[in-house]
Amino acid sequence: MNAKRTPTTPADKKKRIEEMNQRIEKLAEQLIKEIEKEENPHLDIPIRGSGNVFFDEKDKKIRLGDKVARRYLFNVAHARRFMQTLLVASYVKKDLLANDLTATLRDLYYAKKHTIQGTKEDTIDEQKESDIAIVDLEVALDSFRERLHLRAEPKGRMAGPMKVVDRVRDKVDTIDLERMGSGGWAVPSIVEQIEFKDVEIEYVLVAEKNAIFDRLNEDGYWKKNNCLLMTTAGQAARGARRLLQRISEELKVPIYCLTDSDPYGWYIYSTMKYGSMALAHESERLGCPDMKFLGMSTSDIEAYDLRAVTIKAKDVDIKRAKEMQAYDWFKAKEWQHEINLFLDKKLKAEIQALSSKNLQYISNNYLPEKIKAKDFLP
Amino acid sequence: MNAKRTPTTPADKKKRIEEMNQRIEKLAEQLIKEIEKEENPHLDIPIRGSGNVFFDEKDKKIRLGDKVARRYLFNVAHARRFMQTLLVASYVKKDLLANDLTATLRDLYYAKKHTIQGTKEDTIDEQKESDIAIVDLEVALDSFRERLHLRAEPKGRMAGPMKVVDRVRDKVDTIDLERMGSGGWAVPSIVEQIEFKDVEIEYVLVAEKNAIFDRLNEDGYWKKNNCLLMTTAGQAARGARRLLQRISEELKVPIYCLTDSDPYGWYIYSTMKYGSMALAHESERLGCPDMKFLGMSTSDIEAYDLRAVTIKAKDVDIKRAKEMQAYDWFKAKEWQHEINLFLDKKLKAEIQALSSKNLQYISNNYLPEKIKAKDFLP
Numbered sequence: 017m018n019a020k021r022t023p024t025t026p027a028d029k030k031k032r033i034e035e036m037n038q039r040i041e042k043l044a045e046q047l048i049k050e051i052e053k054e055e056n057p058h059l060d061i062p063i064r065g066s067g068n069v070f071f072d073e074k075d076k077k078i079r080l081g082d083k084v085a086r087r088y089l090f091n092v093a094h095a096r097r098f099m100q101t102l103l104v105a106s107y108v109k110k111d112l113l114a115n116d117l118t119a120t121l122r123d124l125y126y127a128k129k130h131t132i133q134g135t136k137e138d139t140i141d142e143q144k145e146s147d148i149a150i151v152d153l154e155v156a157l158d159s160f161r162e163r164l165h166l167r168a169e170p171k172g173r174m175a176g177p178m179k180v181v182d183r184v185r186d187k188v189d190t191i192d193l194e195r196m197g198s199g200g201w202a203v204p205s206i207v208e209q210i211e212f213k214d215v216e217i218e219y220v221l222v223a224e225k226n227a228i229f230d231r232l233n234e235d236g237y238w239k240k241n242n243c244l245l246m247t248t249a250g251q252a253a254r255g256a257r258r259l260l261q262r263i264s265e266e267l268k269v270p271i272y273c274l275t276d277s278d279p280y281g282w283y284i285y286s287t288m289k290y291g292s293m294a295l296a297h298e299s300e301r302l303g304c305p306d307m308k309f310l311g312m313s314t315s316d317i318e319a320y321d322l323r324a325v326t327i328k329a330k331d332v333d334i335k336r337a338k339e340m341q342a343y344d345w346f347k348a349k350e351w352q353h354e355i356n357l358f359l360d361k362k363l364k365a366e367i368q369a370l371s372s373k374n375l376q377y378i379s380n381n382y383l384p385e386k387i388k389a390k391d392f393l394p
Numbered sequence: 395m396n397a398k399r400t401p402t403t404p405a406d407k408k409k410r411i412e413e414m415n416q417r418i419e420k421l422a423e424q425l426i427k428e429i430e431k432e433e434n435p436h437l438d439i440p441i442r443g444s445g446n447v448f449f450d451e452k453d454k455k456i457r458l459g460d461k462v463a464r465r466y467l468f469n470v471a472h473a474r475r476f477m478q479t480l481l482v483a484s485y486v487k488k489d490l491l492a493n494d495l496t497a498t499l500r501d502l503y504y505a506k507k508h509t510i511q512g513t514k515e516d517t518i519d520e521q522k523e524s525d526i527a528i529v530d531l532e533v534a535l536d537s538f539r540e541r542l543h544l545r546a547e548p549k550g551r552m553a554g555p556m557k558v559v560d561r562v563r564d565k566v567d568t569i570d571l572e573r574m575g576s577g578g579w580a581v582p583s584i585v586e587q588i589e590f591k592d593v594e595i596e597y598v599l600v601a602e603k604n605a606i607f608d609r610l611n612e613d614g615y616w617k618k619n620n621c622l623l624m625t626t627a628g629q630a631a632r633g634a635r636r637l638l639q640r641i642s643e644e645l646k647v648p649i650y651c652l653t654d655s656d657p658y659g660w661y662i663y664s665t666m667k668y669g670s671m672a673l674a675h676e677s678e679r680l681g682c683p684d685m686k687f688l689g690m691s692t693s694d695i696e697a698y699d700l701r702a703v704t705i706k707a708k709d710v711d712i713k714r715a716k717e718m719q720a721y722d723w724f725k726a727k728e729w730q731h732e733i734n735l736f737l738d739k740k741l742k743a744e745i746q747a748l749s750s751k752n753l754q755y756i757s758n759n760y761l762p763e764k765i766k767a768k769d770f771l772p
Contacts, residue, residue, distance in 0.1 A: 111752075111753060112753075115753075117612065117753055117754070118608070118612060119609075119749065119753055120605045120608075120746065122605065122744070122746045122749075123605070123609075123746055123749040123753060124749075126703050126744075126746055126747055126748075126749045126750040127749050127750055127752075127753070129702075129703065129750070130702070131702075167605070167608055169604055169605070170551075170577065170604055170608065173548075173580040180575070182575025182576055182577065183575070183576075184575060184576050184611060184612060184614070185612065185614070187614070187617075189573040189574065189575040190573070191573065191574065191575055191577075195567040195568070195569065196567065196569065196579070196580075197558070197560025197561070197562060197567040197569055197579075197582065197588075198560055198561075198562050198582035198583075198584065198587075199548070199560065199569075199579055199580040199581055199582040200579075200580045200582075201574070201575075201577055201578075201579065201580065202551040202574075202577040202578045202579065202580040203577055204575065204576035204577040204578075204608075205576075205608065206576065209576075210575075226547055226548055227498045227500065227501070227545070227547070230496070230498075230545055230548065230582075230583065231497075231501075233562060234495065234496060234562060234563065236562070236563070236565065239565075324507075324508065324509070325504050325507065366500070366504075368498065368500045368501055368504055369504055370504075371497065371500075371501035371502075371504045371505050372504040372505055372507070374489075374505075375489060375490075375493075375495055375497055375501060375505070376495070
């Protein structure tokens with residue numbers, strides 16, 4: 017197989033840590049040189065925000081442009097954030113990478129918050145400040161949070177005919193996702209170290225809702241259809257997004273997404289597929305451009321006779337739909353048609369609306385029919 | 395061992411379904427008799443709400459009193475809810491129990507919502523109505539939601555030296571909670587069928603936060619200390635509460651609870667331990683009276699020198715603390731002292747505040763010290 021593989025062994029991890037250490041050291045050495053030459057120490061931080069975000073048509077990813085802000089230590093407007101960025105770098109290097117530990121953004125905030133000696137000034141007032149400094153460091157190092165050993169809130173569960181080999185420091189666990197009972201395996205926040213094994217899946221079905229996971233798991237859907245079942249339990253967490261990307265790229269199986277039929281569902285889908293404007297610097301590793309939107313679509317409402325169990329769209333839904341219609345990543349004619357249909361009918365529908373037919377309709381009819389007919393939105 | 399055991403085999407499950415069927419049939423037969431005798435059909439529904447809720451000092455559970463409301467079909471104020479309660483009963487019996495399927499409250503709502511023939515009246519307008527009808531049926535049958543095969547939103551993850559045997563219809567999985575990698579096993583919504591196996595835990599540590607689970611899991615805390623580690627990821631879901639109760643009663647191990655030091659943390663704790671006023675009829679199976687509050691307590695703030703990383707209490711925290719101080723289940727002198735201390739200092743602290751010392755302080759110092767000293771609140 018010619019697929020890309022993420023290096024997952026302990027030796028690979030050591031190498032990743034070493035590389036990150038070097039990048040931080042390089043940054044520090046540049047600053048020391050500037051200090052020795054009595055120059056004003058500076059950091060180059062790629063600019064985030066809509067002015068430097070664009071949609072890469074070829075790779076189908078929301079990306080950061082090449083505009084860079086230069087930040088100086090001796091500049092009253094820059095000094096505080098400069099100091100905070102270096103505090104983050106020091107914590108990542110000395111506390112996390114050096115000990116092979118991971119921490120949350122909140123841990124970092126508590127660890128580095130203190131009153132600067134001889135002043136009444138705190139290094140960090142609110143967590144928002146250290147969070148911004150973390151992203152500054154991520155983009156300055158051309159890296160991402162998980163490589164800095166920073167964890168996000170984990171969310172999501174999965175089950176299906178494959179195994180994952182996961183490592184917690186020296187401990188190695190092989191987890192059979194076919195034997196997870198009614199609960200499923202909880203998707204962790206960092207998934208770089210995970211290896212895929214005994215893969216017998218033909219596709220991945222990722223559902224927005226826990227309730228759909230439970231329904232399909234009870235129906236043995238993933239067993240009958242040889243697929244990996246995942247729920248993101250709402251907007252997908254970073255761990256789930258990265259895992260989907262890795263599965264798509266490394267295992268080369270299609271990923272089908274199942275959300276409610278409404279602008280929020282489209283948004284959940286588009287974030288997993290293309291990345292987001294807020295995290296444009298992360299699309300490279302969090303986007304999943306080959307993902308397809310299985311449903312529920314506005315035309316499903318007619319096709320499956322669900323009008324009696326729809327919900328009237330609110331003004332805020334209409335507004336959101338119009339905004340999304342203008343995004344470059346919704347310009348495909350199928351999506352323009354879908355959004356126009358929504359704006360015309362003004363109806364939303366939940367996946368569970370299918371339960372009005374019968375509880376197992378989704379497993380026995382809706383999903384197999386849609387997948388067989390390849391009735392997807394791009 | 396003399397501990398209580400929940401019957402978990404498929405035969406036990408069949409018996410449970412049969413028993414629930416009989417209770418629903420008995421209810422239906424009473425109604426048919428009344429109809430045949432041309433009497434006004436009625437349902438007796440135990441009253442919920444604060445007027446019929448009390449704290450059972452002996453069993454340490456928030457309980458429903460014995461007041462009952464009689465609801466009649468031929469009464470304009472009762473007819474709609476009467477009809478809805480029977481719709482729920484029919485769905486539970488004919489769709490769920492008969493097919494050994496489970497559903498969410500939302501599925502039930504969609505399945506039974508329809509326009510009554512020859513009228514413009516819908517059986518159910520909003521899900522709130524069917525949700526209330528479900529609780530009506532639960533208390534009328536002297537049972538609980540999971541026995542009616544209704545699922546709640548699952549939440550929480552766990553890891554530790556024991557196995558669980560879980561069943562999804564005919565499929566039997568043995569899950570080694572010692573081999574769950576960095577994710578953990580996701581706690582399901584219904585746990586009646588779960589069997590405990592190869593139990594080597596000495597206690598359970600249940601943390602309010604995912605971040606604490608990740609920290610302790612990375613530190614191998616549960617391995618070094620022979621405990622089961624669980625996170626509820628916020629307010630505990632029904633599945634997690636029931637599982638904690640079952641572990642406490644059946645495995646006879648202590649359960650220690652770890653939340654932030656604030657009224658919301660106390661509330662999360664008290665709900666797991668005593669049940670809640672809103673679900674007083676469920677305390678019997680969701681309460682965990684032997685649970686202990688390990689921390690974080692207001693006195694920990696001084697004892698562990700955390701003042702610099704505290705958060706000033708807001709008016710709403712003070713108000714909430716005063717309300718809780720008046721509850722019967724917070725009358726223990728230790729809790730009165732704790733709440734007074736909070737009202738005096740007006741400071742909250744998060745568990746992660748311990749990261750200001752060092753990242754592993756919680757695993758290496760705080761938890762072992764507190765547990766060794768048995769420094770708990772009741």
